[in-house]
Amino acid sequence: NFMLTQPHSVSESPGKTVTISCTRSSGSIASSFVQWYQQRPGSSPTTLIYEDNQRSSGVPDRFSGSLDSSSNSASLTISGLKTEDEAVYYCQSYDSAWVFGGGTKLTVL
Amino acid sequence: QVQLRESGPRLVKSSETLSLVCTVSGNSISTSVHYWAWIRQPPGKGLEWIGNVHYTGDTYYNPSLERRVSISVDTLKNHFSLKLTSVTAADTAVYYCARASSIYYGDILSNWFDPWGQGTLVTVSS
Numbered sequence: 001n002f003m004l005t006q007p008h009s010v011s012e013s014p015g016k017t018v019t020i021s022c023t024r025s026s027g028s029i030a031s032s033f034v035q036w037y038q039q040r041p042g043s044s045p046t047t048l049i050y051e052d053n054q055r056s057s058g059v060p061d062r063f064s065g066s067l068d069s070s071s072n073s074a075s076l077t078i079s080g081l082k083t084e085d086e087a088v089y090y091c092q093s094y095d096s097a098w099v100f101g102g103g104t105k106l107t108v109l
Numbered sequence: 110q111v112q113l114r115e116s117g118p119r120l121v122k123s124s125e126t127l128s129l130v131c132t133v134s135g136n137s138i139s140t141s142v143h144y145w146a147w148i149r150q151p152p153g154k155g156l157e158w159i160g161n162v163h164y165t166g167d168t169y170y171n172p173s174l175e176r177r178v179s180i181s182v183d184t185l186k187n188h189f190s191l192k193l194t195s196v197t198a199a200d201t202a203v204y205y206c207a208r209a210s211s212i213y214y215g216d217i218l219s220n221w222f223d224p225w226g227q228g229t230l231v232t233v234s235s
Contacts, residue, residue: 001172035221037156044205044228045156050221090156094220097171098146098158098209 002026004091004101011107016081020104022091023073034074035092036065039103045090049076083108111136113206113226121200123235127193131206131226138187139164144209145189146222147180149202152230157202161209162189196233203228 003025012018022034034052037045047056049065052074062079074093078085086108091101117129131145138145144161151157160170162180170178174193182189193200207222 032217033219033221037222044225045222046225047221047223050210050223051219056223092156092221094218097169098161098220098222100148100156100158103155 001097002093002095002099004093004099006089006091006101006104008102009105009107011109012081014081014083014108017077017079018081018106020076020078020089020091020106021071021073022075022101023071024093027095028069029067029072029074029093030069032094034065034067036063036074036076037090037092038087039090040087048089078106081108111208111224113208113224115204115206115226115229117229117231119229119231121196121231121233123197123233124195127191127196127200127204127231127233129191129204129206129229129231130188131190132186132188133208134187136208138182138189139184142210142212144169144211145180145182146207146209147191148205148207148222148225149200150205150228151199151202159191159193159204163211198233198235201231201233203230 005023036049039045053065088103090103112134121127146161147159160180177194179192205228207225210219212219
């Protein structure tokens with residue numbers, strides 16, 4: 001099967017924009033939908049983006065998802081960063097098995 | 110509003126079987142457009158998909174756990190269950206249940222998990 005590789009951590013200042021990547025190790029990133037989840041400390045994951053670029057209900061439009069076939073990766077972009085965006089973000093996809101990326105810890109400082 | 114809640118023993122002895130139940134409310138488990146999933150998260154680590162079950166009984170397991178995992182569904186009780194045999198300390202984790210989409214767009218599966226249960230920490234003791 002394939003793996004999804006995310007940066008271990010990213011940091012950015014409030015009000016700025018950050019992009020978190022998710023690179024698929026084999027097979028095309030576009031061959032299956034990619035999802036993004038947010039997990040705050042002590043809480044269950046919640047869906048931010050499903051089916052590559054669809055925002056889940058109640059998710060502000062500061063969050064967006066996209067694919068880049070040239071790098072075989074998906075990206076989560078968060079604009080207008082807020083301190084409440086500090087969390088771990090996971091990408092997830094499928095190819096005969098459901099696979100999660102390792103997670104990226106976002107620090108907003 | 111769909112809600113999922115995990116229940117079961119929080120402490121399991123090494124080499125024994127871990128058993129959890131996920132009770133679904135606000136949504137019939139007998140829906141063709143959803144799977145029902147188990148996902149776990151070892152303390153301080155990332156998420157690991159364990160497996161899915163469809164109300165028809167079809168199951169899909171993580172190849173790395175397949176020999177030890179069994180997931181079943183009880184449509185009358187509107188819940189689904191996880192059994193993990195021969196547990197070791199490496200199976201200590203927060204176990205989540207979740208609903209998963211099973212809709213196909215052409216030959217591409219919509220494969221996202223939502224919502225998730227609150228999770229339950231299961232500790233394997235020696």
